[in-house]
Structures are given as C-alpha cells and as structure tokens.
Amino acid sequence: MSYIGMVVDASYPNDIRVRKEADALVAADKKVIVICPHRKNEVQIETINGVTVYRIGKNYSNFKKGILDIFESVFNVNPFFYFGIKKALIKYKIEYLHIHDLPLAGTGYLFKSRVKEIILDLHENYPEALKTWFSWKKNHLIKFKNFLFMNPKLWSKKERKYCLKYKNIICVVEEMKQKLVSNFDIDPSKLIVISNQEKKEFALNFKNEVLQNVINPDSFSITYVGGFGPHRGLDTAIKAMPEIVKSIKNAKLFLIGKGSTDVEEQLKNIVKENQMEKYVDFVGYRPFTEVSTIMKKSTVNIIPHKANEHTNNTIPHKLFQIMMSKSLLLVSSCKPLKRIVEKYDSGLVFKADDFNDFTKKILMIYKNKKLLEIKTENAYKAVMDEGENWDEESIKLVKFYNNL
Known part of the structure; x- marks a missing residue:
C-alpha cells in the first residue's frame, strides 16, 4: 500500500x-x-x-x-x-x-x-x-x-x-x-x-476542570488565547480597556500566549501609553489542559483580528474551540468569523480595528450577560449537532x- x-x-x-x-x-x-x-x-x-x-x-x-x-x-x-x-x-x-x-x-x-x-x-x-x-x-x-x-x-x-x-x-x-x-x-x-474545525471529542477538554491561577471568579475576565502578532487585533482590545474599566471596575484583559520580542514590546508600550498595567495581564503560555479551564471560566473569550486580505481568507482553530467551551464569544468583523458567528447566532461581532465598538460590545455583555447565554448554547449546538x-x-x- x-x-x-x-x-x-x-x-x-x-x-x-x-x-x-x-x-x-x-x-x-x-x-x-x-x-x-x-x-x-x-x-x-x-x-x-x-x-x-x-x-x-x-x-x-x-x-x-x-x-x-x-x-x-x-x-x-x-x-x-x-x-x-x-x-x-x-x-x-x-x-x-x-x-x-x-x-x-x-x-x-x-x-x-x-x-x-x-x-x-x-x-x-x-x-x-x-x-x-x-x-x-x-x-x-x-x-x-x-x-x-x-x-x-x-x-x-x-x-x-x-x-x-x-x-x-x-x-x-x-x-x-x-x-x-x-x-x-x-x-x-x-x-x-x-x-x-475541531473533532467533537475535543469538547471533553472542557468537562474536566483543572487548577488554574489566571481567572479570578470575582473578575470580569476578557480573555484572548493564541499567538500574538500585528494582525491579531490585541492592540484594539488594549485601547478599549480605559473606557471599559470606567464602567466595569473589575474588568481585566488576559492575554494567554506569546509573540516575538518586537510584538510583545509594542503591545506592552500600548498598555503603558494607556496606563492599563493593572488591567492587562500578559500571562504567557499555559498547557492546554489549563487553557481549556481558563476559556470556560472567562466571562468572554475574544478573537479581535484586524480585517485585511490575510485574516479575511483564513480561520483560527480557536473559534471552534471557544464554541465548544460554552463561554461567550466576541469576534471582530473579519469575514469568516462574522459569517460563522452570525449564521448560528453564536456570539457577538464588533467592527474590526474599532476599539470604541469593542468597548460597546463588552459593555453590552456586562449589562446583558444572562440574556446572552443563549448564544453559548447556539455555539455549542453548531459545533456538536450542525456540522461545524x-x-x-x-x-x-x-x-x-x-x-x-
């Protein structure tokens, strides 16, 4: 053979x-x-x-x-x-x-x-x-x-x-x-x-919680998991934090992963410029057994990619992972992200590279979290029962x- x-x-x-x-x-x-x-x-x-x-x-x-x-x-x-x-x-x-x-x-x-x-x-x-x-x-x-x-x-x-x-x-x-x-x-x-997409059995990662010291249950946690790069839109999320913390005192942005020295330095400079050192946590790498628990326990998981001819023509594995975690999802208006999230009503979409709209959607989640939980069920159903x-x-x- x-x-x-x-x-x-x-x-x-x-x-x-x-x-x-x-x-x-x-x-x-x-x-x-x-x-x-x-x-x-x-x-x-x-x-x-x-x-x-x-x-x-x-x-x-x-x-x-x-x-x-x-x-x-x-x-x-x-x-x-x-x-x-x-x-x-x-x-x-x-x-x-x-x-x-x-x-x-x-x-x-x-x-x-x-x-x-x-x-x-x-x-x-x-x-x-x-x-x-x-x-x-x-x-x-x-x-x-x-x-x-x-x-x-x-x-x-x-x-x-x-x-x-x-x-x-x-x-x-x-x-x-x-x-x-x-x-x-x-x-x-x-x-x-x-x-x-991910295999259905991947959802088992979210069944067994493990000890983690990142997400505090008392925080309004905004979590990003993945590589850091100029196209990832992490600068958009950081720039949104000054307005977010005015209304959500316990809000915190967790960045799980790593990037090149230049990329991390650029992001940390943006944090300093916005005086958000207390509200943005560069967590670094975590084993996936821990990451799955972090995803599940976060108030909202974000994929804030900038919209360009690169991000509009690819899709991250973590979109489907988050949908399996039954946690709330906020994505940018990159075409594939927007298409899937809107098709299944499985999360919220903000205008890519617009930190004001990012802020608006986070505040909407803060005020309507219970009402928006139906979206997490829709997301789970899409990946488990509807072919994604x-x-x-x-x-x-x-x-x-x-x-x-």
Missing part, C-alpha cells in the same frame, strides 16, 4: 491542521507519512497515532529557515526540502505529495512526474500575511531582507503561478476559494474547502483522496 506524503515546514505533531488531516486519513485506512524538519532532541523517524513521521536534515533552526526562505524566494525551490523529499521517495513508496502552504509549492511541483498526483494545501492567504506579520519588526536588516525576499507582490505572483499549475488545491475557507477564483481566474472545480466539526469536515478530505 502506497503512502500519502504530507510535506510541511513546521514541527509535527505541533501543526494542528496537518495533524488533524493526517489523523483523519489514517483513520480512513490510508497510509500517511509526514515529511518535516528535524529539530534538536527530536526522533528522526517515528510513528505517531499511525502516522509515519520522517524528519529531514539535522537540528533545523529559525536561522536556517530564514536562509532557506531567501533561496526559495529567488529560485522557487527549497534545497533542504528538495533533497529531503527525494530521500523520502527513495525510502518509501509515496503515491501522492500533499504540499502544505505556498512557500513549498515550487519545491513540491518539481516532483510532479515522480508521483501520481501533487496537492497544494493553502493554510492562509500567504502574500497578504506577509504584509502584517512583519509590520512591527524593528531590526532594519530584517526589514530590508523582508522587503527584498518576502515581498507580498513577489509572493502574489508565485501564488498565481502555482495555483494555475497545481491540479488540486485545498483552501482553508470559502472566502479563500472565492479570492483565488476572482483574482486569478482559477477553475473552481479544482478547489476544495477543508476548514479548521472536524468529524464531518474531514469526510471531504477522505472523499477527495478516494476520488483521486
């Missing part, structure tokens, strides 16, 4: 989307091998939940990745992954190559004649993401490098080139599919949407491979 070879420039099983796809295919009696970089202290080859993990190279680092990104940008090939995939093809009988995200599209395409089919899986609108990811960088050398090699216009051309070349493309949301069709005149029949879960979404991926 031949393998489906998933290629990803990330750690496995840490990449949630890749892990869910690989697990779903193995559960459908497919053989899957994930080809990914070998980082320090990782096993070179192992099996995780039936998925063969083949780690290439040795002691992969962010510095090495940065150099390889430049090479890929100029020559449309990543030599590290090219030779790694080549070795994997010699060692294993791989029938399909499933390439994760745009930076590896050029490298993956070089193996078109070596396998039965190549598939491109776009996790996000990568060219537009480049506009926001690095916007708070301070190092001038890095900014110059990004201007030359991680230029959004350059990568938009690559996106068009490879979306036209690949016969099968997986998109993370319907908005991304429509963007490719309208911008590049891509044939819709070769695009399939497979989103970032990975159990049903993954069927599309399995059918896709069966049809190939």
Whole structure:
C-alpha cells in the first residue's frame, strides 16, 4: 500500500491542521507519512497515532529557515526540502505529495512526474500575511531582507503561478476559494474547502476542570488565547480597556500566549501609553489542559483580528474551540468569523480595528450577560449537532483522496 506524503515546514505533531488531516486519513485506512524538519532532541523517524513521521536534515533552526526562505524566494525551490523529499521517495513508496502552504509549492511541483498526483494545501492567504506579520519588526536588516525576499507582490505572483499549475488545491475557507477564483481566474472545480474545525471529542477538554491561577471568579475576565502578532487585533482590545474599566471596575484583559520580542514590546508600550498595567495581564503560555479551564471560566473569550486580505481568507482553530467551551464569544468583523458567528447566532461581532465598538460590545455583555447565554448554547449546538466539526469536515478530505 502506497503512502500519502504530507510535506510541511513546521514541527509535527505541533501543526494542528496537518495533524488533524493526517489523523483523519489514517483513520480512513490510508497510509500517511509526514515529511518535516528535524529539530534538536527530536526522533528522526517515528510513528505517531499511525502516522509515519520522517524528519529531514539535522537540528533545523529559525536561522536556517530564514536562509532557506531567501533561496526559495529567488529560485522557487527549497534545497533542504528538495533533497529531503527525494530521500523520502527513495525510502518509501509515496503515491501522492500533499504540499502544505505556498512557500513549498515550487519545491513540491518539481516532483510532479515522480508521483501520481501533487496537492497544494493553502493554510492562509500567504502574500497578504506577509504584509502584517512583519509590520512591527524593528531590526532594519530584517526589514530590508523582508522587503527584498518576502515581498507580498513577489509572493502574489508565485501564488498565481502555482495555483494555475497545481491540479488540486485545498483552501482553508470559502472566502479563500472565492479570492483565488476572482483574482486569478482559477477553475473552481479544482478547489476544495477543508476548514479548521475541531473533532467533537475535543469538547471533553472542557468537562474536566483543572487548577488554574489566571481567572479570578470575582473578575470580569476578557480573555484572548493564541499567538500574538500585528494582525491579531490585541492592540484594539488594549485601547478599549480605559473606557471599559470606567464602567466595569473589575474588568481585566488576559492575554494567554506569546509573540516575538518586537510584538510583545509594542503591545506592552500600548498598555503603558494607556496606563492599563493593572488591567492587562500578559500571562504567557499555559498547557492546554489549563487553557481549556481558563476559556470556560472567562466571562468572554475574544478573537479581535484586524480585517485585511490575510485574516479575511483564513480561520483560527480557536473559534471552534471557544464554541465548544460554552463561554461567550466576541469576534471582530473579519469575514469568516462574522459569517460563522452570525449564521448560528453564536456570539457577538464588533467592527474590526474599532476599539470604541469593542468597548460597546463588552459593555453590552456586562449589562446583558444572562440574556446572552443563549448564544453559548447556539455555539455549542453548531459545533456538536450542525456540522461545524472536524468529524464531518474531514469526510471531504477522505472523499477527495478516494476520488483521486
């Protein structure tokens, strides 16, 4: 039996989307091998939940990745992954190559004649993401490098080139599919949407509470969980806090997660400028067993993303996680977030990048919390009973491979 070879420039099983796809295919009696970089202290080859993990190279680092990104940008090939995939093809009988995200599209395409089919899986609108990811960088050398090699216009051309070349493309949301069709005149029949829902069993994380020292039951807790970045809209939430605490004396904003040094410094400066040190808590990382309890116990969980061509064409896993937690949800008006929340009446929506509207919605929650609890029930029902879960979404991926 031949393998489906998933290629990803990330750690496995840490990449949630890749892990869910690989697990779903193995559960459908497919053989899957994930080809990914070998980082320090990782096993070179192992099996995780039936998925063969083949780690290439040795002691992969962010510095090495940065150099390889430049090479890929100029020559449309990543030599590290090219030779790694080549070795994997010699060692294993791989029938399909499933390439994760745009930076590896050029490298993956070089193996078109070596396998039965190549598939491109776009996790996000990568060219537009480049506009926001690095916007708070301070190092001038890095900014110059990004201007030359991680230029959004350059990568938009690559996106068009490879979306036209690949016969099968997986998109993370319907908005991304429509963007490719309208911008590049891509044939819709070769695009399939497979989103970032969670398995129903994920809801069990919220059944068993664990000890946590973050959320105080006496606080009106506004909680964000996830990575920090310029596109996440955390600055919007911070800027809203001065008005919020005037009306809600016990309000506190909890930021669970981390970001780069530049991003965290920028956010902490915004906190200082607004004199909100007492009301904004940079919690850092917490194990997910603890995070699930934090989500559940928070007064409101927020996804305050800025609305741009990056965030309007992707969707975070945590949206569906929060919906499973039965806690109140406040999201920005990014298209996918707004579409799902309004479709199921599963939370509140504020105008993206508008801290005044964020404030307005938080005060509405404060005054009407009991009346709004129906939204948490709607959210739970949507993920458990109305198809917004990975159990049903993954069927599309399995059918896709069966049809190939």
